[in-house]
Amino acid sequence: MALIVQKYGGTSVATPEHIGRVAEKVIATRGAGCDVVVVVSAMSGETNRLLALAHAITDRPDPRELDVILATGEQVTIALLSMALQARGCPAHSYTGAQVHILTDSMHNKARIMDIDAARIQHDLAAGRVVVVAGFQGVDEQGNITTLGRGGSDTTAVALAAALKADECQIYTDVDGVYTTDPRVVPEARRLARLTYEEMLEMASLGAKVLQIRSVEFASKYNVPLRVLSSFEEGAGTLITAEEEGMEQAQISGIAFNRDEAKLTVLGVPDQPGVASRILGPIADAGIEVDMIVQNVAEDATTDFTFTVHRRDYTQALAILQDVARELQAREVSGDDRIVKISLVGVGMRSHAGIASRMFRALAEEGINIRMISTSEIKVSVVVDEKYLELGVRALHDAFELGRSGGQPEGE
Amino acid sequence: MALIVQKYGGTSVATPEHIGRVAEKVIATRGAGCDVVVVVSAMSGETNRLLALAHAITDRPDPRELDVILATGEQVTIALLSMALQARGCPAHSYTGAQVHILTDSMHNKARIMDIDAARIQHDLAAGRVVVVAGFQGVDEQGNITTLGRGGSDTTAVALAAALKADECQIYTDVDGVYTTDPRVVPEARRLARLTYEEMLEMASLGAKVLQIRSVEFASKYNVPLRVLSSFEEGAGTLITAEEEGMEQAQISGIAFNRDEAKLTVLGVPDQPGVASRILGPIADAGIEVDMIVQNVAEDATTDFTFTVHRRDYTQALAILQDVARELQAREVSGDDRIVKISLVGVGMRSHAGIASRMFRALAEEGINIRMISTSEIKVSVVVDEKYLELGVRALHDAFELGRSGGQPEGE
Numbered sequence: 001m002a003l004i005v006q007k008y009g010g011t012s013v014a015t016p017e018h019i020g021r022v023a024e025k026v027i028a029t030r031g032a033g034c035d036v037v038v039v040v041s042a043m044s045g046e047t048n049r050l051l052a053l054a055h056a057i058t059d060r061p062d063p064r065e066l067d068v069i070l071a072t073g074e075q076v077t078i079a080l081l082s083m084a085l086q087a088r089g090c091p092a093h094s095y096t097g098a099q100v101h102i103l104t105d106s107m108h109n110k111a112r113i114m115d116i117d118a119a120r121i122q123h124d125l126a127a128g129r130v131v132v133v134a135g136f137q138g139v140d141e142q143g144n145i146t147t148l149g150r151g152g153s154d155t156t157a158v159a160l161a162a163a164l165k166a167d168e169c170q171i172y173t174d175v176d177g178v179y180t181t182d183p184r185v186v187p188e189a190r191r192l193a194r195l196t197y198e199e200m201l202e203m204a205s206l207g208a209k210v211l212q213i214r215s216v217e218f219a220s221k222y223n224v225p226l227r228v229l230s231s232f233e234e235g236a237g238t239l240i241t242a243e244e245e246g247m248e249q250a251q252i253s254g255i256a257f258n259r260d261e262a263k264l265t266v267l268g269v270p271d272q273p274g275v276a277s278r279i280l281g282p283i284a285d286a287g288i289e290v291d292m293i294v295q296n297v298a299e300d301a302t303t304d305f306t307f308t309v310h311r312r313d314y315t316q317a318l319a320i321l322q323d324v325a326r327e328l329q330a331r332e333v334s335g336d337d338r339i340v341k342i343s344l345v346g347v348g349m350r351s352h353a354g355i356a357s358r359m360f361r362a363l364a365e366e367g368i369n370i371r372m373i374s375t376s377e378i379k380v381s382v383v384v385d386e387k388y389l390e391l392g393v394r395a396l397h398d399a400f401e402l403g404r405s406g407g408q409p410e411g412e
Numbered sequence: 413m414a415l416i417v418q419k420y421g422g423t424s425v426a427t428p429e430h431i432g433r434v435a436e437k438v439i440a441t442r443g444a445g446c447d448v449v450v451v452v453s454a455m456s457g458e459t460n461r462l463l464a465l466a467h468a469i470t471d472r473p474d475p476r477e478l479d480v481i482l483a484t485g486e487q488v489t490i491a492l493l494s495m496a497l498q499a500r501g502c503p504a505h506s507y508t509g510a511q512v513h514i515l516t517d518s519m520h521n522k523a524r525i526m527d528i529d530a531a532r533i534q535h536d537l538a539a540g541r542v543v544v545v546a547g548f549q550g551v552d553e554q555g556n557i558t559t560l561g562r563g564g565s566d567t568t569a570v571a572l573a574a575a576l577k578a579d580e581c582q583i584y585t586d587v588d589g590v591y592t593t594d595p596r597v598v599p600e601a602r603r604l605a606r607l608t609y610e611e612m613l614e615m616a617s618l619g620a621k622v623l624q625i626r627s628v629e630f631a632s633k634y635n636v637p638l639r640v641l642s643s644f645e646e647g648a649g650t651l652i653t654a655e656e657e658g659m660e661q662a663q664i665s666g667i668a669f670n671r672d673e674a675k676l677t678v679l680g681v682p683d684q685p686g687v688a689s690r691i692l693g694p695i696a697d698a699g700i701e702v703d704m705i706v707q708n709v710a711e712d713a714t715t716d717f718t719f720t721v722h723r724r725d726y727t728q729a730l731a732i733l734q735d736v737a738r739e740l741q742a743r744e745v746s747g748d749d750r751i752v753k754i755s756l757v758g759v760g761m762r763s764h765a766g767i768a769s770r771m772f773r774a775l776a777e778e779g780i781n782i783r784m785i786s787t788s789e790i791k792v793s794v795v796v797d798e799k800y801l802e803l804g805v806r807a808l809h810d811a812f813e814l815g816r817s818g819g820q821p822e823g824e
Contacts, residue, residue, distance in 0.1 A: 016465060016468035016469050019469060020469065050488070053428060053488065053492060054491070054492065054495060056428035057428050057431060057432070057492050057495045057496050057499065058495050058496065058498070058499035060499075061495045062494065062495055062498045064505070064506075065491040065492075065494045065495045065498070065506055066491070066495075068487060068490065068491035068494075068506050068508075069487070069488050069491035069492065071487070072484035072487045072488050075480060075481070075483070075484045075487070076462070076465065076481050076484050078480065079466070079477040079478070079480035079481035080465060080466065080469050080477075080481065082474065082477045082480075083466060083469045083470050083473045083474055083477045083478075084469045084470065086470070086474045086477070087469065087470035087472075093476070094476075094477055094480050096480075096557075098510065099555055099557075143511055143532075145508075145511075
């Protein structure tokens, strides 16, 4: 009998009525002959309510105690969903993270799963029950309650699917799958039937916030087939798996973008070993995460060093760079917080030449100036002025014919 | 170093501000040189909110799952109180019932505590921490979450005090102690400095709803000194202990009363063995609890059999009795749901004659007709018409001089 792990997020369990509908979906899956383990998040709004209570007590709540209060959110949902299943004649048992020994490290508020004891769940499945597990939470070796950080319920679901050797891990969200790009920007955007873990990771980290990155890494590591689908609509969603040999790959699966970028450049830096770390060291020390990094050699034996950060860190990063530039005797520091990043993602890119040039040509035809370029094995990212975001994404979506059924562009 | 277990109920932790004040009380106790273990209830209103959620899912929530959702109420409070203590520089750790192994039987919604593992708490106390434990909840041998039923937090506190061999278990409520009677009825009612477990049990079961009966039984069994005091006012409260040899006992400690009674009589029952059980059997089978039972032998070899039930069960009990009376060939069934019970309680009663007659005289002087009488070792209860409740309680409070400092009546 197939074993399916299903995960329902906060908007899918927002009210008792929503929970009733989730119960019906679970029962339908059982009706199709599958064993089901369900992972649920807190009802939407609940985590924020609990955080507000904690912050009414103190500005800086103790991380251990914050996990104790936050874990109640999912505990409420598991009980309600189990009741809803039972009320519909479907045997069910709920479990907190601690009860099924979702063992984590002791990093409160951002713990990582180390082990799961599958025995209790398997026993319940064998007894004909649906097992409902609280997402987002675990327990450390000392028995302290831990949480996995925002979006951690996805990780719980994937980890359970791996531990139980489930046939599929289904992530129910408020979208019906992963799209070639954001349909709000490109109305012709098309749902992707399949995607590889690597592509999903690039899509997720570049701003397509469908799945938590960590859960995709986890799925990739344990080779758990992952399916993103809608709680509110019927449909097959998007299946995310390892790349299969001989599978005909589209060159480009999708276009991701990120509006939250800012760009900083140190101009005329003496071109010496160790310069990059002298520039980025103080930035890292300030807890600022760096995204793209580009370095060009200029003509006069100096170099221009450019990187991007989250827009909220722009002002702080700029101030740090002024000091660094003085020390390095760099010519100038410049920056721009009105930029965006657009990325083409696709495993097919590996075996096809000319993707980048085709991308640049498409942008040039629209008069869009490229400010930065960065490439990896399965993506090409460009930084452009913020005002060109929609135009650029639409031009690329069109150039690579992503809106067409099948999405396979003609020739190269 | 003295060890104090303190329990704060729902109204004492109703808001983050209340919780801050509880933290300050706990810190003051530590400042006086005591180790402190704190037991808390759910914030007032929270348990009802959770119940409403469950009932929005189904009319008859599964008992196991109901415990899972209800247990979150106290879990929120322990986290908030620990945060509040830490924010004030006082080291603290919170624990759910499961985390400190408050082992119960598996009777969901009304579980009984079987064992507590004190080691983890003692370790934290030795490390200089305040330990904050969720009241009302435990865990059964299979690891399922259980709850102890309404008011169960008192029982948790007493059980912890017993397991830890605490010097005192302090129950903080919204009243400043146990009174000679309800001050709303008798403004001169006086707070009792001390009371025995037996007296408290009689007072509690007779309607003085200060402490949960089970917690008093537990305290009595393990000889845990119990103190009832106010969260909102200073004061020594009421200390409840075993009766001490040579302790000068007031004859009467207090006057309890119960407005929720109804009285039923089967008149002219043939006076044969087994009649009582033939009358009360069907009542018990219907799940109706019987309080007082009185049987008089009448002149014609028949008997009148009278008992009281909760007023809400009156109509049902009356219908049952009509059938029973027919079977027994009893003369008549009568009843009255406009009666109340007034009880004098006091361990001193055991060694003093004449309490009952003095009671009856005091009532007679006010023209109050006594409808039923029942006595036990430390109490005398009478049933009177509802309209005489306040008059009767005041007359007795006066007659036994309970309002006077010391409360010891002159001679007998």
